[in-house]
Amino acid sequence: MPLFPTLARVSLLALLAPALALAQPVEPDFAARTAALVERHRVNVDDLLGNARQEGMALLVIPTLNLDVGPQRDFEDDATRDRFVRQRSTFVHWNHQSEKDTVISAGAGDHKMNSGDPGPQFQTVRGKLLYQVIPVWPGEYRLNRITYHQPRTELPVTVPPQSAMERLKKIGIATLHRTVDREFKMTAAQPQSGQDTDDGLGKGCEVVLRAGGGCDEAAREVRWRLNGEIASSAGSADAVSTSGFNAELVFSPIAAIKLEAGEAVLTDGFVLPVEQPVMTPNSCEDTSLGPVCTMDSLTLMRLPGSLADFRQAPSASSFKLPQLDAALRDLVYRAPTLYYQPESKAAPDLIRAVGTD
Template structure:
């Protein structure tokens, strides 16, 4: 599969996103330079998505949770912030059946752009759903991997290796890696100025260098971290390391979808509830990759999509993406193939995968 030319330009812009988001706007022209960067990013994303179908790719529209639905969060509360960080960092990965490394990744977090997995390039919200548009290489993709960051969590104790036969009975494994987060606590009360969004970083998705909507809470969390750094440097806050875990779940496929070059497809999304997965007790072994544990079960929530609902969300044209708007006009719906039945008739969108005893 050849590399997609515009992707290289979008990749270069994406490299600046973390620096842009965490910069301290000290120069007078910071806002102007940020606006120019955001505009260049918009133009390149429109070219990438608008031309994808002609360049041998497909366009996939898939929903995930809209983290802006509901009231604003209190990010000063540790538990609230931890829950948000896990939700935003969660990516659901659909891996290509035959092409190793090719994947579809959906989620609200900061995607590491890769030619084999371009990730969400545009998103728009409708109620509790965040619809993401992803350029995809053709082929069959299977949902069999999920990654997320779990703040304020220690690695589990490990046990001697169990038999390979016992591991094969399980639905999948979780590989855990140690991470260190930086936490801030204000030591000097700072009254709100009412001008938190006048720091030159822009608003909503501009702060994250992302095109579309559904970024307001993520932008507020980014500003929480920026303000913590500024307060710490000014002697108004304490900073301390906090343990965290990077989790990778690998499991038997739960769903699959096949995409053909040149088409635009809407399908159902899947999200990982915060109480999942269910780990096998005392199953974590020490490996070269870190503690590796088996899972007794994994429950995902399916987010049914519909063309009518998607069409009621703000369209690409409203975000000044004319090429993408044209590319989505003949969008069709395709249900994914499910390898597990719903948990019950009363909960048709709860998909529970269990071990293979």
């Protein structure tokens, strides 16, 4: 599948995002250069999404949770920040049935784009939902993989290998990759940056270099880390290394959707609750990739898509994306195929997948 020239430009800008977000804005023209980068990103995103349907792709609109709902988080609290990092880092992956490297990935985090997985390019919020717009190659996709980062958590104790037959009875496996995260402990009063003064990074989605809305808490967390780096350099904070892990859950498909070239489709979203998955006790085996554990069950929360609700969210044109706005005018809703039934009639949007035990 060919790589759009525009997608290549968008990808290059996305590679600059971490450097943009964590740079210390000391140069006089930093704000102006940041604004210019954001503007180029906006133009490229509008070009990519506005022309995707004519270029043989489809546009998929899929909801996830709006992490800006509710009061601002206290990122000085470790538990609060850890929970946010896990929520924001979670990506739900829908894999193409026949093209191995072609994927739909939805989630609020920083996305590593490539030709087979462009990721969310625009997003807009309505209440508890964050609607993401993703350019998608045609075909059938199955939801069978989720990734996330779990901070400040040690890897589980491993046990001798269990039989292959026992593994096959389970809903799926979780592979855990150890990480070392950089955190900060204040030793003196924290300097203000991006709160009472302009730090030149912009607002919300400008800070994380994504088109649309729904990035305010993400921008605040970026600024917390930036302030930590500044404070550490000034001697008013200690940099601390903490253990965590990246989790990759691979499981039997929970849902599927088929998309044709030239379509614009809204479907249901799915999110992973923080208490999920349910791991099999004493099942983690040591491998060259890290501990691999089996899962007894996996419950996802479905976020039903609604055309009427989506139309009440800020439009693409309100974010100066006129080509995308035009491309979404004939948007239609399509429900995904579910391979597992809701947990109960009282909880129709909780989809629980279990093995064959």
